[in-house]
Amino acid sequence: MGKMLVCFVFLCLLSYGDCGGLHLQGDYIISGWFPLHNSDSTIPSTPYLTDCTQGLTNKHGYHLVQAFRYAMDEINNGTQNKQLLPGVTLGYRTYDLCSLPASNLATLDLLAQQDDSSAVDSRTVAIIGPDSSSYSFTPSAALGAFLVPQISYEASNELLSNKILYPAFFRTIPSDKNQVSAMIQILVRFNWTWIALLGSDNPYGIQGMQGLSQQASLYNLCIAYQAEIPAVTNKTKQYMQDMVKNILKTKVNTRVVFANKRRAAGFFPFVIDQNVTGKVWIGTEDWSVASTVSSIPGISTIGTVLGVAVQYTEFSGFDDFERLSVPRLKDTGLKSPFNHSVPCMQNTNLYEIAIQGFSMSQYDIVSSFNVYKAVYAVAHALHNILQCDSGLCQKYKVQPWEVFHQLKRVRFSIRNTSFYFDKNGDPPTGYDIVTWVWTDGQWSFKVVGNYSPVPTELQLDTSQIKWTGQVSPVTKVPESLCSPECPYGHRKLMTGQHKCCFDCMACPAATFLNKTGYTFCQVCARDYWSEAESETCKKRAELYLPWGAPLTTALLIYLGVTLFLTLGTAVIFLFNLSTPVVKSAGGKTCLLMLASLTVASCSTLCHFNRPSHIGCLLKQPLFIISFTVCLACVTVRSFQVVCIFKWSSKLPRSYETWAKNRGPEMFIFITTVVEVFISLLRMLLDPPFPSRDYDFYSDSIILECSKTLSLGAFAELFFVCVLSLICFSSGQNDRESLIVLATERAEHPVQLSCVNICHNRFNWAADLNHDLGLADKRTDGFTCPVCL
Numbered sequence: 001m002g003k004m005l006v007c008f009v010f011l012c013l014l015s016y017g018d019c020g021g022l023h024l025q026g027d028y029i030i031s032g033w034f035p036l037h038n039s040d041s042t043i044p045s046t047p048y049l050t051d052c053t054q055g056l057t058n059k060h061g062y063h064l065v066q067a068f069r070y071a072m073d074e075i076n077n078g079t080q081n082k083q084l085l086p087g088v089t090l091g092y093r094t095y096d097l098c099s100l101p102a103s104n105l106a107t108l109d110l111l112a113q114q115d116d117s118s119a120v121d122s123r124t125v126a127i128i129g130p131d132s133s134s135y136s137f138t139p140s141a142a143l144g145a146f147l148v149p150q151i152s153y154e155a156s157n158e159l160l161s162n163k164i165l166y167p168a169f170f171r172t173i174p175s176d177k178n179q180v181s182a183m184i185q186i187l188v189r190f191n192w193t194w195i196a197l198l199g200s201d202n203p204y205g206i207q208g209m210q211g212l213s214q215q216a217s218l219y220n221l222c223i224a225y226q227a228e229i230p231a232v233t234n235k236t237k238q239y240m241q242d243m244v245k246n247i248l249k250t251k252v253n254t255r256v257v258f259a260n261k262r263r264a265a266g267f268f269p270f271v272i273d274q275n276v277t278g279k280v281w282i283g284t285e286d287w288s289v290a291s292t293v294s295s296i297p298g299i300s301t302i303g304t305v306l307g308v309a310v311q312y313t314e315f316s317g318f319d320d321f322e323r324l325s326v327p328r329l330k331d332t333g334l335k336s337p338f339n340h341s342v343p344c345m346q347n348t349n350l351y352e353i354a355i356q357g358f359s360m361s362q363y364d365i366v367s368s369f370n371v372y373k374a375v376y377a378v379a380h381a382l383h384n385i386l387q388c389d390s391g392l393c394q395k396y397k398v399q400p401w402e403v404f405h406q407l408k409r410v411r412f413s414i415r416n417t418s419f420y421f422d423k424n425g426d427p428p429t430g431y432d433i434v435t436w437v438w439t440d441g442q443w444s445f446k447v448v449g450n451y452s453p454v455p456t457e458l459q460l461d462t463s464q465i466k467w468t469g470q471v472s473p474v475t476k477v478p479e480s481l482c483s484p485e486c487p488y489g490h491r492k493l494m495t496g497q498h499k500c501c502f503d504c505m506a507c508p509a510a511t512f513l514n515k516t517g518y519t520f521c522q523v524c525a526r527d528y529w530s531e532a533e534s535e536t537c538k539k540r541a542e543l544y545l546p547w548g549a550p551l552t553t554a555l556l557i558y559l560g561v562t563l564f565l566t567l568g569t570a571v572i573f574l575f576n577l578s579t580p581v582v583k584s585a586g587g588k589t590c591l592l593m594l595a596s597l598t599v600a601s602c603s604t605l606c607h608f609n610r611p612s613h614i615g616c617l618l619k620q621p622l623f624i625i626s627f628t629v630c631l632a633c634v635t636v637r638s639f640q641v642v643c644i645f646k647w648s649s650k651l652p653r654s655y656e657t658w659a660k661n662r663g664p665e666m667f668i669f670i671t672t673v674v675e676v677f678i679s680l681l682r683m684l685l686d687p688p689f690p691s692r693d694y695d696f697y698s699d700s701i702i703l704e705c706s707k708t709l710s711l712g713a714f715a716e717l718f719f720v721c722v723l724s725l726i727c728f729s730s731g732q733n734d735r736e737s738l739i740v741l742a743t744e745r746a747e748h749p750v751q752l753s754c755v756n757i758c759h760n761r762f763n764w765a766a767d768l769n770h771d772l773g774l775a776d777k778r779t780d781g782f783t784c785p786v787c788l
Contacts, residue, residue, distance in 0.1 A: 022065070022350050024072065026091025028398060030378055032068045033106060033129025033139075035061040036353065037098040052098035053349070059358035060290075060367065061131070063322070064153070065094060065350065067368035068128060070321045071375035080414070084383055088393045093124065103135035107142050114146050114400075125403050126151065126378045128371060132260060132286075133157035133204040140169040147401035151377060153370035156285065157204050158211060161424035168404050170377070170425040172370040173285070173310055174453065176204070180211040182308050182431050182451035183256060183282055185458040188219050192254040192280070192480040193500045195221060196247050200263035201228040208258035208284065222482060222500035224250040229259050232266035240270045247276075254280045254480035261290040272298040278468060280478055283307040289363040289434060294443040304468045304478070305436040310366045311429055311450065313417055318368060319360060326354045362445070376414055377421070381406035428454060435465050485516040488535035492519045506533045510698065529699045540694075544703040545608045552608055562601045570594040586637055589664065593633040600626035611690040616705035620688070621679035624716045625672065628723060632671040635727040636664040675719055682712025 039055030069092075074080050076089050095106040113123055127143065127150040130136055136155040143150055144167045152160075152171040156179060160169050187195065197212060199205030205228065213223055227243050230236045247255065257264060264287035280303055287293045288307020329351035384406045386393035411420040419427060433449035449460035467478060486492055486504035491513055493503045507513050507521035507530075514535040524530050528537035545552050570591055576582045577591075586593065599622065606619035657663075691706035707713065 022094045024069075024091045026076070026089040027395060028088070028382060029091045029093055029124050030072075030375065031106075031110065031124040031127045031129075032065065032092050032094040033097045033103070033127060033131070033135075034064045034068065034094060035098060035131050036065065036096040036350075037061070039098040039102075052096040052102060055098045057353055057356070058098075059353075059356075060364055061096075062350070062353045062358055063360055063364040063368050064131065064371050066322045066325065067318060067371040068092065068094070068375060069325070070318055071372045073321070075375070075379050083388065083391065084379055085386070085388060086392055088382070088386065088388075088395065090379065090382075095129075097130045097135055100135060103130055104138050107139040110139075110148065111142060111146070114148065123400075124148070125382075125398055125400050126407075128374045128378070129153065130155065131367075133160065134202045134260075136160060136169070137166075137203065140166040144168040147404045149378075149381075149400060149404040149407050151374040151407075153374055154286070154367055157207050159203060159207055161426055163424065168400075170374075170407055170421050172373045172377070172419075172427050172429075174429055174431065175424070175426045176208050176284075177211060178451075178453040179284060179308050179431065180208060180215065181453065181456065182433070182458065183212060183258075184215055184219055184221070185451060185456070186282060186306060186433065186460075187221055187254070187256075189458060189460060190254075190477055193221050194224055194250075194252055194254070194480050194482040194498075196225040196250060196252040196255040197223045198227055198229055198243075198247075198255060198257045198259065198267070200259035201230045202260065202263070204286070205229065205259045205263065212256065212258065217499075220499065222498040224252050224482070224498070229257075229263045229267045231263065237270075240267065241274070244270050244274050244276065248274070252480060253478050254282065256282045257287070258284055259287060260284075261287040261292050264290075265292045265296060268293065268296050268299055268302065271302055272296070275301075277301050277303060278478075279303040280467075280480065281305045285309050285431065289361070289366075289445055291361060291363070291443075294436065300436075300438045300441070300443070304465070306448075306465070307434045307436075307445070308451070309363070309432045309434045309445075309447075310370065311432050312362060312366050312447065313369050313415060315365050315369045315372070315415070318365070318372075322354075322360070326351070329354050373414065373417075373419055373427075376412065377407060377410055377419070378403065380410040380412050384409070433458075433460060437466065488514050488516075489533040491521050494519065508532055509534075512537050526694060527701065538699070541700045542692075542703055543697070543700050544610055547609055555604065555608075559601055559604055563598060566594050566598045566601065570598075586633070589633050589636065589668075592668070593630050596626040596629035596633070600630070611703055611705050613689055616688040616690055617683055619705060620708065620713060620716065621676075621683065624720060625675050625679060628675040628720060629668065629672050631720065631723045631727050632668040635671075635723065636667055638727060639664075639667075671723065675716065678712070678715050678719060682710070682716065686710050686712050 035058045037052045037055035038058050039050065039052055072090055072092055075085060078084070078086070095102070095109075097103050097106065110124055110127070127139070127148065129150075129152060130139065131152075131154045133155040136150070136152055136157070137160070140150050140160060144165075147168050149168045149170060152169070152173070154173055155171055156173050156176045158175050158177045158180075160166050160171070161175055161177070187193070197209055199209035209226065209228075213226065216223055225247055227246070229243075230239065232240065257267070259267065264283070283293075283305060285308050288305065289309045293299070381403045382398065383389075383393070385398055385402050386395065408421060408423075408425075411418075413419070421427065430450060430452040432447045433451060434445040435448050437444050437446050446464060448462075448464040449458065451458050462477070467476070482498060482501040483495075483503070486502075489507050489512065490504040491507060493505045495501050495503055502519075509532050510524050510529060511521035512524060512530045512534045513521045524537035527540050529540050530537045545555075573582050573585070573591055573594070577587060582590070603619060603622040603626065606615040606622070686707055688705045688707045688710075691704055693702035693704055696702055
C-alpha cells in the first residue's frame with residue numbers, strides 16, 4: 001500500500017515545474033506549512049494544482065514564515081537557551097499552503113517520505129501548521145496514523161481535540177470550545193439574550209455554531225435566527241441578501257458571526273449594501289483582528305465590533321529579525337539543500353515578498369508568536385529524547401512517534417510565558433477581548449478585557465468600549481432583548497417557542513418574587529404574608545392577649561370585681577354561718593358554690609399572654625370542674641325542696657334515707673368525680689397544647705390552645721349541659737311543689753312559714769305567701785330539715 005501511495009503522489013506532481021525552495025539543512029528536519037499565497041480554493045476534478053505564486057501574496061503568511069525562521073535561528077545559535085539543543089542543528093522544509101488542494105498534496109508528500117527508506121536522513125520529525133482548521137483535518141487524520149506530530153498555530157476547531165480521530169494533533173492556539181465560552185460570557189455580561197448566530201459553511205463555523213447553540217439554553221440565551229455563510233459566488237449572492245433581510249426582520253441588535261476571515265470578508269459587503277448600522281457584532285479570533293475584514297469599504301458604519309483574539313504577548317526582537325534578514329534572503333532564495341518533491345508549493349522566492357515591506361499588525365505578532373512557541377515545543381521534545389541535560393545531546397535517528405510522545409510531556413517557559421499541552425493537545429492560554437476603534441477613518445483595535453478558561457473568568461473594562469448608535473456614538477450599553485425583564489413581584493408567562501419572549505404576570509397574595517427571569521412566584525414562609533405584586537414578604541403579626549393590652553386590663557378589672565363580690569359574700573356568710581338566713585341560703589353548700597365560682601373566674605387568667613403548655617392543660621378543665629361543682633350544689637338545693645314538699649309525704653322512707661345518709665354531699669362528690677374523670681381522660685388521650693392558627697387571618701397568626709373543640713371537650717360540655725338541665729328542671733319542680741303543697745296544707749301555717757324562711761333565696765317564696773294569705777307564724781320546737 002505504501003508503494004501505491006508513493007506512486008500516486010508522483011503522478012500528482014508530474015505537471016509541476018521547478019520553482020526552487022525555502023529550506024535549511026539540519027540534523028533533524030521540521031516541516032513548516034504557511035500560506036504565503038492565496039489562490040482559488042475550488043477543488044479541481046483532477047489532482048492538479050496551479051503554481052501557488054500565481055495567487056495573491058499573503059502578508060500574514062510571510063510574517064509566519066519569518067517567525068518560523070526566527071525560532072530556528074535562535075535555537076541553532078543558542079540565543080535564548082544554549083543548553084536546549086547543544087551540538088544539534090535543526091533544519092526545516094516549508095510548504096506554501098495557498099489552497100485546500102495544496103494542504104492535501106503536502107500531506108501526501110510527507111506520507112511518501114514516511115515510506116521512503118532512502119529519505120531517512122531528511123525525514124520530517126514534526127510539522128508546524130497549517131493555518132486553518134479546514135486545512136488541518138486531512139493532514140492530521142492521515143499523518144496521525146503514523147503518529148507524525150502536527151502543531152497548528154491557527155487551527156482552533158474543537159473537533160481537532162478528538163484524540164481518537166486526530167491522535168497526533170497539537171496546537172498553540174486555544175480550542176474553539178474556549179472561544180465559544182468566551183463569547184457566551186460576553187453575551188451574559190451585557191445581558192444580550194436575543195441574538196442572531198451566523199457561521200461559515202466550513203467545519204470551523206459549523207462546529208462553532210453548534211457549540212454555541214448547545215450552550216445557549218444553559219445561559220438563558222435565545223437564538224432568533226441562525227444561518228451559514230457560504231463562499232460568495234453568483235449562485236449565493238441572492239442567498240446572502242436574503243439572509244441579511246431575515247436578520248433585520250428579527251429585530252436583533254446583537255449578532256454573533258462565527259466565521260473565518262475569508263467568509264466574513266465576503267459577508268459584510270452585503271451588510272453594508274443594505275445600510276445596516278448601529279448593531280453589535282461579536283467576532284471570532286480569525287476575523288475580528290484581521291485586516292482583510294476591517295479594510296472592507298464602509299465597514300465602519302456597521303456598529304460596534306467586539307472580538308475574541310488570542311492573547312497578545314510581547315515579541316521583542318522579531319521585527320528586527322525580519323528587517324535584517326531581507327538582504328540575506330536574496331542569496332538563500334537561489335539555492336536549496338533538498339530536492340523539491342512538490343516544487344510549486346516550496347517557493348524559495350521569499351525575498352520577492354520581503355522587499356514589499358509589509359507592516360506588522362498585532363494580529364500578525366500574535367500568530368507569529370504561536371509559530372515561535374510551536375517550534376520551541378518541538379525543540380524541547382528533542383531535548384528530552386536526545387538526553388541533552390548532560391550538556392551534550394546524544395544524536396541518533398529520531399522517529400516522529402518519539403517526538404509525539406515527548407510533546408505530551410513538555411512544559412517550558414519562554415519570554416515570561418509558561419507553556420504546555422493538555423491531554424487534548426490544547427494550550428492553557430486564554431483570549432483577549434478587543435473592540436474596533438476608528439480614528440479619522442483609520443482602523444485599529446483596543447484590548448478591553450481578557451478571558452481565562454481555567455478558571456473560567458471574564459474581565460472587561462466597559463468604559464473603554466465606544467458604543468456606536470444608528471446616528472451617533474452612545475454611552476449606554478445597547479439592549480438585545482425579545483422582552484424586557486419583568487419587574488420584581490411579577491413572573492414570566494411564555495408567549496412563544498423562545499423562553500426569552502414572555503409577558504409579565506403579577507404575583508398573587510401570599511407570594512413574592514425578588515428576582516428576574518422566573519416563571520413562578522415564590523410562596524411566602526408560613527410565618528410571613530404579602531400582598532399581590534410583592535417582592536418581599538412581611539412578618540405576620542401574632543394575635544393574643546398580652547398583659548398590658550387595654551382589653552386585658554378591662555377583663556382583669558372585671559375579674560377583680562367578680563372576685564371581690566364572691567369572696568366578700570363568702571366572708572360574710574362565713575361569719576354568719578350559724579344564722580337562719582345563712583342556713584336557709586345553703587350554709588356550707590353556699591360557701592362551696594362561692595368557692596367554685598371563684599375558681600372558675602380565676603380560670604380566665606389562663607387566657608392571657610402567650611399560650612403555655614400548662615395553661616392549655618388547665619384552662620378548660622379548671623373552669624368546667626369548678627362550674628360543675630357550682631351546678632351540682634344548685635341541683636342539690638333544688639332537689640331538696642322536692643324532697644321536703646313532695647317526697648316527704650309520699651315517700652317518707654326515701655326522704656329519710658336521703659337526709660340521713662348525706663345524700664347532698666354524695667351527689668356533689670360523685671358529680672365532681674365524674675367530671676374530673678372525663679377531664680383527666682381527655683388530657684391523657686388527647687391533650688391540648690399551644691398552637692398557631694394561620695388560616696383565620698391572612699396577615700396574622702392567632703396564638704391559641706389546640707383541640708378546644710375535640711371529642712373530649714364536647715364530652716365535658718355535654719356533661720355540664722345535662723347537669724344544667726337537671727338543675728333547672730328541679731327548680732321548676734320546686735315552684736310547682738310549693739303551690740300544690742301549700743294548697744293541700746293550708747291548715748299548717750307553721751310549716752308554710754318555715755318554707756318561707758327556708759326558701760327566701762327564691763323570689764317566688766314571698767309572693768306565694770302573699771297569694772295564699774298566710775300569716776308568718778313560728779312554733780317553738782319545730783325544725784325544718786332543709787335548714788339543718
